[in-house]
Amino acid sequence: MQPVIRLEHIFKTYGSDETEVQALQDVNLIVETGEYCAIMGPSGSGKSTAMNVIGCLDRPTSGCYYLDGVDVAGLSDAELAHIRNRKLGFVFQQFHLLPQLSAMENVMLPMVYAGIPQNERKERAAAALTRVGLANRLNNRPNQLSGGQQQRVAIARAIVNRPVLLLADEPTGALDSHTTQEVLQIFAELNSSGITVVMVTHEPDVARQTRRIVWFRDGQVLHDHLTPDDLTQMTIAA
Amino acid sequence: MDIFESTKMAVKTLTANKLRSTLTMLGIIIGNASVITMVGVGQGAQRYASEQFESLGPNVLFIIPGSNESRNRTFDLPKTLTLEDAKAIAAQVPTVSAVAPQLQTQQPVTYSNKRTSSLIVGTTPEFLPVRDFEVARGRFFTDLDVQRNTQVVALGSDVAKNFFGDADPIGQQIRIKNISFQVIGVMESKGAFLGNNQDDAVYIPLSTMSSRITGNTSPYGTEVTFISVNARDEASVNAAEFQLNNLLRLRHKITTEDDFTVRTQKDALEIVGNVTGALTLMLAAIAAISLFVGGIGIMNIMLVSVRERTHEIGLRKAIGASQQDILVQFIIEAVILSAIGGVIGTVIGTSGIMLVSAVTPLKAGVSTTAIAVAVGVSGGIGLFFGVFPARQAAKLDPIVALRSA
Numbered sequence: 001m002q003p004v005i006r007l008e009h010i011f012k013t014y015g016s017d018e019t020e021v022q023a024l025q026d027v028n029l030i031v032e033t034g035e036y037c038a039i040m041g042p043s044g045s046g047k048s049t050a051m052n053v054i055g056c057l058d059r060p061t062s063g064c065y066y067l068d069g070v071d072v073a074g075l076s077d078a079e080l081a082h083i084r085n086r087k088l089g090f091v092f093q094q095f096h097l098l099p100q101l102s103a104m105e106n107v108m109l110p111m112v113y114a115g116i117p118q119n120e121r122k123e124r125a126a127a128a129l130t131r132v133g134l135a136n137r138l139n140n141r142p143n144q145l146s147g148g149q150q151q152r153v154a155i156a157r158a159i160v161n162r163p164v165l166l167l168a169d170e171p172t173g174a175l176d177s178h179t180t181q182e183v184l185q186i187f188a189e190l191n192s193s194g195i196t197v198v199m200v201t202h203e204p205d206v207a208r209q210t211r212r213i214v215w216f217r218d219g220q221v222l223h224d225h226l227t228p229d230d231l232t233q234m235t236i237a238a
Numbered sequence: 239m240d241i242f243e244s245t246k247m248a249v250k251t252l253t254a255n256k257l258r259s260t261l262t263m264l265g266i267i268i269g270n271a272s273v274i275t276m277v278g279v280g281q282g283a284q285r286y287a288s289e290q291f292e293s294l295g296p297n298v299l300f301i302i303p304g305s306n307e308s309r310n311r312t313f314d315l316p317k318t319l320t321l322e323d324a325k326a327i328a329a330q331v332p333t334v335s336a337v338a339p340q341l342q343t344q345q346p347v348t349y350s351n352k353r354t355s356s357l358i359v360g361t362t363p364e365f366l367p368v369r370d371f372e373v374a375r376g377r378f379f380t381d382l383d384v385q386r387n388t389q390v391v392a393l394g395s396d397v398a399k400n401f402f403g404d405a406d407p408i409g410q411q412i413r414i415k416n417i418s419f420q421v422i423g424v425m426e427s428k429g430a431f432l433g434n435n436q437d438d439a440v441y442i443p444l445s446t447m448s449s450r451i452t453g454n455t456s457p458y459g460t461e462v463t464f465i466s467v468n469a470r471d472e473a474s475v476n477a478a479e480f481q482l483n484n485l486l487r488l489r490h491k492i493t494t495e496d497d498f499t500v501r502t503q504k505d506a507l508e509i510v511g512n513v514t515g516a517l518t519l520m521l522a523a524i525a526a527i528s529l530f531v532g533g534i535g536i537m538n539i540m541l542v543s544v545r546e547r548t549h550e551i552g553l554r555k556a557i558g559a560s561q562q563d564i565l566v567q568f569i570i571e572a573v574i575l576s577a578i579g580g581v582i583g584t585v586i587g588t589s590g591i592m593l594v595s596a597v598t599p600l601k602a603g604v605s606t607t608a609i610a611v612a613v614g615v616s617g618g619i620g621l622f623f624g625v626f627p628a629r630q631a632a633k634l635d636p637i638v639a640l641r642s643a
């Protein structure tokens with residue numbers, strides 16, 4: 001079976017000449033289907049850059065990226081948009097919900113771009129919101145919801161097109177410890193239902209609840225498959 | 239994503255931000271309203287002026303001093319037209335049924351302590367049939383009055399009303415340029431001609447006018463301002479024009495350029511058509527500029543809106559919107575705004591025209607062409623000026639856009 005993510009010698013350079021920043025320097029990473037994986041590392045180590053490449057929001061400067069067996073480099077912008085729509089789900093630290101839309105409408109948005117008919121959109125959006133525990137908040141606007149509830153709407157939106165890969169960049173960064181646990185609970189459930197989850201986090205307690213920890217430094221994968229003990233030492237050192 | 243979904247999304251966005259949408263439409267509304275009003279007013283002016291000349295009747299010809307070329311050169315026209323010319327025309331041009339020379343100027347007119355500045359028209363009794371005027375009360379002056387330079391006057395209805403109210407003016411003395419005149423008649427109200435109130439005028443014998451009011455400085459005879467002529471019938475107008483030209487060229491011993499112009503009703507209508515056509519075009523051009531400015535307004539506010547919505551655009555792209563989806567969404571927003579603006583502008587413009595028709599003599603018409611063009615053009619303007627901001631939106635890098643939050 002193909003790995004979901006296969007990064008081979010990925011480089012990403014921002015700017016040019018004097019302002020040049022090597023955000024990724026020879027990143028190699030394989031994530032198999034069904035994994036639940038945390039990416040950690042100091043600020044500026046290239047975690048978000050790697051997530052953007054993995055999420056097809058950005059193209060690497062060099063190197064090969066196979067997503068679900070497909071070499072992404074050869075795809076057009078429209079094809080990448082299609083992949084983001086069908087194969088990927090994004091969860092961001094700042095939720096990024098559209099304020100003028102209700103929870104339902106926000107969750108329906110990816111299906112609009114997928115060309116799914118209105119009736120099915122409604123059914124699936126309601127189902128996704130029910131799955132994240134918001135069955136009674138379908139018609140609320142984002143500003144009528146708590147932070148944890150907004151992040152759950154965002155998760156519903158990310159999974160509504162049944163992606164193979166869920167990408168979350170510091171999804172609990174803006175949440176308190178109680179709602180963090182709620183969100184992690186949902187991620188764990190999604191993962192056990194077969195969705196591959198890759199999450200960037202700063203918090204060791206969050207990372208410990210995943211099944212694999214990848215450590216980034218200076219644009220490289222410094223350690224992989226860290227044990228919880230390693231992690232304790234790493235975070236003391238960092 | 240299909241057009242229907244894009245449109246729904248655009249409507250949703252536009253209604254979510256009503257103030258911004260309204261402001262964006264404002265330019266188009268004003269532009270459209272002004273195109274429709276301006277063109278309507280221009281065409282109304284055209285119709286009004288044409289009707290005025292048509293009301294003179296098809297048989298009338300005017301002889302005015304100077305050639306067309308010399309009138310373009312100078313305002314100081316030769317005093318070549320005379321009372322004697324008018325007499326010669328009456329005596330010698332067979333296709334002419336009546337001739338009325340007019341010598342006119344603006345002068346103060348007083349009665350006891352009342353004073354106006356009115357048009358003083360010195361003419362002959364044939365003025366009545368030629369210009370289709372009628373006397374309401376008393377009488378007009380006769381050929382005898384003209385021969386004897388009598389100091390008699392027929393008052394325009396407004397002057398009579400102004401001086402005498404409901405009292406009988408006949409037999410009273412008024413003063414023109416401080417010379418005493420006896421009122422012998424009051425004219426039937428005639429209304430305005432090309433904006434000049436013909437009822438705010440007084441009519442005296444041409445000879446009296448020339449000798450007592452203006453003084454004659456022409457070396458050729460008794461100077462007149464212009465001569466109105468009636469052809470016998472409509473069929474003889476062309477012949478009359480020809481004969482008038484011949485006679486006057488002979489009398490004025492013309493060898494090169496004419497020092498007079500004979501103008502038929504048709505000529506006058508043509509000139510009116512040219513002048514008011516140019517006016518309409520100018521008004522339409524001014525209005526078109528405001529429509530264009532409205533388009534730039536749309537572009538302006540949409541560019542701001544793209545900036546404001548960077549974050550939204552980034553998110554839409556992250557969850558699968560293609561560049562084309564974003565492009566189409568923004569263009570549809572622009573087209574909807576400008577089309578609605580176009581319709582509102584049309585309603586306002588049409589009301590404006592109705593108002594103009596109600597309060598002025600310009601019977602401004604609602605031009606369906608103007609409406610079609612204005613609405614079509616504003617839709618096109620929305621498209622044209624929407625494309626640039628829409629492309630800006632479509633090209634946004636989703637990572638940068640999301641980070642801008």
Ligand SMILES: Nc1ncnc2c1ncn2[C@@H]1O[C@H](COP(=O)(O)OP(=O)(O)O)[C@@H](O)[C@H]1O
Nearest residue numbers: 014015021023042043044045046047048049050
């Ligand atoms: N768009 C960009 N332009 C220039 N430099 C960037 C850009 N994005 C990230 N970087 C730089 O790349 C490096 C890695 O950034 P990032 O991937 O955001 O790190 P992390 O998410 O681990 O904190 C940093 O030095 C950052 O300043």
Ligand SMILES: [Mg+2]
Nearest residue numbers: 047048049169
């Ligand atoms: Mg980051």
